[in-house]
Amino acid sequence: MNANEFSDLLQRYRLGTCSSAEKEWIEGWYNERRNDIYNPLREEEEDMVGERIYSNVQAVLSSAPAEKVIPIWRSKRMWWVAAGTMMLMATAGYFLVTRKDPVPVIVQTPKPETRPVMPGGNKALLTLGxxxxxxxxxxxxGALSLQGKTIVxxxxxxxxxxxxxxNGNQDAVAWNAISTPRGGQYQVVLPxxxxxxxxxxxxxRFPAGFTGKERVVELTGEAYFEVNHNNLPFIVEIISATGRPGGGKVKVLGTHFNIKAYLDExxxxxxxxxGSVDxxxxxxxxxxxPGQQAQLHKNGIMSLDEHADVExxxxxxxxxxxxxxxxxxxxxxxxxxxxDVEIVYAGKVPDEKLEGEIPRNSNITEVFKILELSNVHCKIEGRKITVLP
Structure with missing residues (x-):
């Protein structure tokens, strides 16, 4: 690289038009050159480059806001200080530079990496008694805990x-709770x-060992149950918006059923x-x-869908x-x-009705490509999804 090429490279750096590889080379050179470790040019070439860079620096300073500026000394072997100043101006305005003060080392802050939105998986918290x-x-x-006479x-x-x-009832039973976050699911086998x-x-929420004449658990959200049959009724208390039981009660002996009880539904x-559900x-x-669905409205009124879409x-x-x-x-x-994304609507909510099937292990981009076939268009920005009108 000769003096002209080197000077042109510095100029492209200031203008932000050099390649990423050139930018990395220049910053590495500058951090070394300030300690007189490395210089690719002969002394006569430095003088030539210095003249060109000095005039460029003066042009930059003259276009800067009017403030008190300590001028860069125009002396032999000081052109690289001017070059450094130009590079610093390109990334952070400009700095006041003198021969006595060290030139700050350029530090590049990496941009935060945007992680792709991925489907959920087995995630949950277990709260012990x-x-x-x-x-x-x-x-x-393996074994996580001993709750009374029950191993977890x-x-x-x-x-x-x-x-x-x-064998038989326990005198005192600790209540445990398993909860899933957004993007989580989990399976538990009760005592x-x-x-x-x-x-x-x-x-x-459930006891670590069932006692008394009933098997009682409390649910918020959605769960599918395969209840083991025995002579004790199995009761699911649905938690209401108040945080207490009151969202209805499901009573069974041995059966398979699904409860969907989200507070935002x-x-x-x-x-x-x-089986049978009461x-x-x-x-x-x-x-x-079997094949029926009870629908409980927030006003307490319940209706029956005799031909529910079980699938x-x-x-x-x-x-x-x-x-x-x-x-x-x-x-x-x-x-x-x-x-685990935020959904916002840009204007009126589309009134389309959607039918179809999507694998839950699909990338979210694939999901919205499928939805576009039903004329539902979305914009993905990180974890924010905007539904377009």
Whole structure:
């Protein structure tokens, strides 16, 4: 590289037109040259480059805001200080420079990396009877705790299992809670052998050992139950917006059913797959048959859908979104919970009704490509999704 080429390279750096490789080379050269470690030019070439750079520096300073500026000394072997000043001006305005003060080292701050929005997975928190919390997705497999006479185990497949070590009732039972965040799901086997799948943004509170004449648990959000049959009724108390039971009660002996009871939904839906379910509220009561769905409104009135779309209700457990005449807002709430994103609407909410199936392990970009086929268009900015009118 000769003097002219080197000077032109510095000029392109100031104007921001050099390549990333050239920019990296210049900054590396400058940080070394300020300590007289490295210089690619002979002395006569330095004088030539210095003349060109000095005139450029003066042009930069004359265009800067009127402030008190200590001039750069125009002397032999000082052109590289001017070059450094020009580079600093290109990245941070300009600095006041003298021969006595050291030139600051250029520090590049890397831009924050934007992570792609990925689907959810097995994530949950387990709160034990003493208030201690275990992060299940990072906890080691094996025994996690002893709750009374019940051992809490994390299996290799991520399943949480409560193994009761007693025959008959316990005198004192600790209550535990498992909760999933946005973008989380988990499966737990209760002390009686009942299997529960928790969807995202859901919580199940239960005793570490069932006592008395009933098996009672408390639910917020959505869960699928496969209740182990025995002579004790299994009761799911649905938590209301007040944070206490009051969102309805499901009573069974041994059966498979799904409860969707999110606080941001207008209905609480209990869908029966097999067996029998007794669904009650403060004002209504239904005994469900397989294929039926009880829909509890916020005003306490309950209705019965005798031909419910069972596949749509439980598809999430099998790793799918299934929509049948679903509104855009309904679909976006599902996406927000599973992908942990914020949904906003730019204007009027589209009135399209959506039908179809989407794998829950899909990248969110793929999800919106599918939705575009139904004329629903979105803009993705990090974790913010804007639904366009």
């Amino acid at each position: 003493d208030g201690s919390v275990i992060v299940l997705d990072s906890a080691a497999n 185990l994390k299996k290799q497949d991520g399943q949480l299992v409560y193994q009761s070590q007693h 009686d052998g009942t299997k529960v799948w928790l969807n995202a943004v859901s919580s199940l 207008s209905l609480i839906k209990t869908t029966l797959l097999e 669904m009650t509220s403060t004002q209504s009561h239904y005994v469900l048959k 749509e209700a439980v598809a999430w457990k099998d790793g799918r979104f299934v929509f049948n005449e679903a509104s855009v807002e309904t679909v976006m709430r599902e996406i927000a919970r599973w992908y």
